[in-house]
Amino acid sequence: MQITSYTDYALRVLMFIAKSPTGQTTITEIADFFNISRNHLVKVVHQLGSKGFVKTTRGKGGGLALQRPPEMINIGDVVRSMENHFNWVECFDPAQQHCRLLPNCGLKHLFARAGNAYLDVLDSATLADVLLGITTIDLNPQIP
Amino acid sequence: MQITSYTDYALRVLMFIAKSPTGQTTITEIADFFNISRNHLVKVVHQLGSKGFVKTTRGKGGGLALQRPPEMINIGDVVRSMENHFNWVECFDPAQQHCRLLPNCGLKHLFARAGNAYLDVLDSATLADVLLGITTIDLNPQIP
């Protein structure tokens, strides 16, 4: 039971940009800092862009910046945008409706409530909130 | 973001036993009813047994029964016993402590709260609760 690194990387990207002195950075800088796959990050950033969280600019001198201030970026929104489904149990998937306990299984509703409780907590925080503990970060690339 | 079928099967087993007229059944009966892998179920049932949720008896006339009444079986306990970890994000895993935002990342604490909220909901229900909607089930094997 874990979110994908894809989603976690998205959140790291947002945090890194927010903590960058200029508010502007590049994919390569972020990949070097966290020592993670640049190729993977490219796709994360692209999706963050298409979902309206970051503004990307191509070409020399380009890079990425937040589209909105951290106070306006909700963590639940980000997680929902990056994670590809929240089918907590099999029967949540419309394509998998063969469980013999359907449609009156109380478990299904319990998991729905649990999942909502989980997302409610994420919805209660913004990027600004999760940055509170992080005063400054050493922006240098990680030496592995 | 989904629990494993392993865990869901465990819960189905408990529900099936609870709804069985005799309170006693066999792995083969359950596998046939849900049309799922008997081999997989064997391991699910074994673990349910070793965690004290069901009582298994070998040999002719054997099978499985609940060890406690449904009111005493907490869903959260079952899920915790079957799912093999709740490392909501990478840094929850003690073996993965290389994220550059450690140790002051607020996101980590947010996910901890979200995960707890999720499990709290599961902890709030018993097997008896999730069975409420299910009045009777046709115990015949599924014809695929």
Place this chain on the structure above:
DNA sequence: GTATAAGATGTATTTATTATACACCTATAA
């Protein structure tokens, strides 16, 4: 206008996890 630096896109490969299958063992009641 051309070289350079940035992100965009599509595909392929590798890795990890989960699910399933198979062979064989142990226990127990009829």
Place this chain on the structure above:
DNA sequence: TTATAGGTGTATAATAAATACATCTTATAC
């Protein structure tokens, strides 16, 4: 003593996720 039940360990298959690679597009600087 045989049939029936679960137990155990290993191997394989299926799925999902992460990573790598090749190529394209865009934009700035000079």
